[in-house]
Amino acid sequence: MQLEAKNIGFSYDKSRWIFRNLDFTIGAGEIVGIRGRSGCGKTTFARVLSGYEQQKEGTVTLKNSPLPKRGYQPVQLVFQHPEKAVNPKWRMEKVLHEGGKIDGQLLDLLGVKQEWLTRWPNELSGGELQRFCVARALGTGTRFLIADEMTTMLDAITQAQIWHAVVEIARQRKIGIVVISHEEALIRRLCTRVVTFS
Numbered sequence: 001m002q003l004e005a006k007n008i009g010f011s012y013d014k015s016r017w018i019f020r021n022l023d024f025t026i027g028a029g030e031i032v033g034i035r036g037r038s039g040c041g042k043t044t045f046a047r048v049l050s051g052y053e054q055q056k057e058g059t060v061t062l063k064n065s066p067l068p069k070r071g072y073q074p075v076q077l078v079f080q081h082p083e084k085a086v087n088p089k090w091r092m093e094k095v096l097h098e099g100g101k102i103d104g105q106l107l108d109l110l111g112v113k114q115e116w117l118t119r120w121p122n123e124l125s126g127g128e129l130q131r132f133c134v135a136r137a138l139g140t141g142t143r144f145l146i147a148d149e150m151t152t153m154l155d156a157i158t159q160a161q162i163w164h165a166v167v168e169i170a171r172q173r174k175i176g177i178v179v180i181s182h183e184e185a186l187i188r189r190l191c192t193r194v195v196t197f198s
């Protein structure tokens, strides 16, 4: 199983390419880092790779087929700000199961407490909320996780717990992870390969 971007280009408007002629491949169970200066297009690339934006040129394929247009998205994106990623009018239990069933071992590893499930999003801390976003992204149909500064705003202990959980589940299920981060130490610790955007 491979997630592959071939010769892709993207622009928000006609005056400027954010990136062009870009190739990227990640295999099942691989953990690949992406780094690069602020504004070089990492988040845009993450959005294209996970189907939130349509590339203007080239192809994005999963197992040699285009990403599915409907149904569960096997390439899941988690970004830095969990409060922007949840419906404020849903209790956490509903948020968590938005994409389907979530495995109990993952919730334990992430330290999600039972009592949080009946709360509203604004009744949780940023770190608690991000644990839900990570769990939600790791539904049983997930094959690749794109982590765009996923733990940047969290303290070291929460960061370590979340990554421990994600790496363990990824190892068990052969999920590939793209780690987009400004934190060199994190990339060095997690990734077997690093791509630098310029």
Ligand SMILES: Nc1ncnc2c1ncn2[C@@H]1O[C@H](COP(=O)(O)OP(=O)(O)OP(=O)(O)O)[C@@H](O)[C@H]1O
Residues within 6 Å of the ligand: 012, 013, 018, 036, 037, 038, 039, 040, 041, 042, 043, 044, 045
């Ligand atoms: N919706 C948008 N419309 C127009 N331009 C945008 C939009 N989103 C981002 N951009 C521009 O695209 C460029 C790439 O932005 P992007 O967020 O992908 O960079 P990044 O590498 O992730 O940056 P950072 O490391 O600061 O998060 C920037 O110049 C940004 O201003």
